[in-house]
Amino acid sequence: MLTAKQYELIRFIQQRLEKTGISPSFEEMKEALDLKSKSGVHRLISALEERGFIRRLPNRARALEVVKLPEHSVTVAAAAMKTPASTPAPIMPKGDTRTVPMASNDVIEIPLHGRIAAGAPIEAIEGQTSMPVPAALLGPGDHYALEVSGDSMVEAGIFDGDFALVRRTDTARDGEIVVALVDGEEATLKYLRKESGMIRLDPANATYDAQVYAPGRVQVQGKLAGLLRRYH
Template sequence: MLGLSRRQAEILAFLRERDATEHAPTLDEVCAALGLRSRGSLHKHVRALQAAGLVRAGVNGRGLQLCDPDADPEDTLPVLGRIAAGQPIEAIDQQQHLAVPSILRGRGQSYVLQVDGDSMIDEGILDGDWVVVEHRDVARNGELVVALVDDENATLKRFQLDGVEVVLHPANAAYEPQRYPADRVQIQGVVVGQMRRY
């Protein structure tokens, strides 16, 4: 990992050590272990680490846990196909692979989809862009997800869980947010990166 300050390296080392064994430590616990007295200060470092490419695995926002960044040294990810709002993912038969910089990659298994259509235009995702998707079946509020509705339609939307309902927000003023009972929506992945060629 590039460009860490001394303190940041310390924190990273501590998390690496702690990671495998016990429960994910809270900010306060890490503070105590490193002799800090302010959560705020530690959090600043953690944010710096994330900016440097570290990925955090939060169970539900709690605990500091790394998702092993040196898991996948492979440079390329498969391009699974194209995704358009309201259509099933159109698979590309002849599987391509695309080089994806490590900082754009997720922690677990990831793949690349090419975006078809303008449904995410207000989020800066244009027709033809590639999105890097981390394969997951849960998402947090506000994340950009690949969601499958009724086992039929795959869409790229911003995710929001509202009680027992899932709200899928398109990022285009021309389209409306869609509400579904949670059991009709299946998360297929979360967008962690994006690329475009001019």
């Protein structure tokens, strides 16, 4: 049984696909469902995907395919609520195999905060512009991007000039790749390890040594969520 918001969202997506062949943007979904942020849309889409109602198409940024629509008797609340369009979308009967229009790409603008070291720590990241990012590379939460400088994470597939997509958080589990701010002045991208009461920042390059600090000297500023790479 779907929640009212899940039901409302899948109907809205289906109506837009049938009308235009293009999925609504995250901003349009947010406004249609009267949500406060796009992270709420991300959570609803993830829930619908887990239950088999929609599918994210591979190699296309946040392109959505409606696999099935809920039965008419979803919930009393869902049946009674206002839909985001005046004309209700048709409900496909069970076993209906007709083709459902597929969505085009959805892109989100996130802050770009300059360069970060994937070697020895450098001065704390400064400046801010923005860059478009395929939403499929991002999960729930607030994100920003950093341009990688250095080669200490190459064995993790992170190269000089890549753009690290980072989810904002001040906590991380042992072994996760994080943006770590050292002494409030220097930022670096490393594996986070907790060892004997100390914080160890591990590179992914055998030619570099780990950096070990007292816990009070290291502040986690985010966890790696994805990468973008430009080819010239």
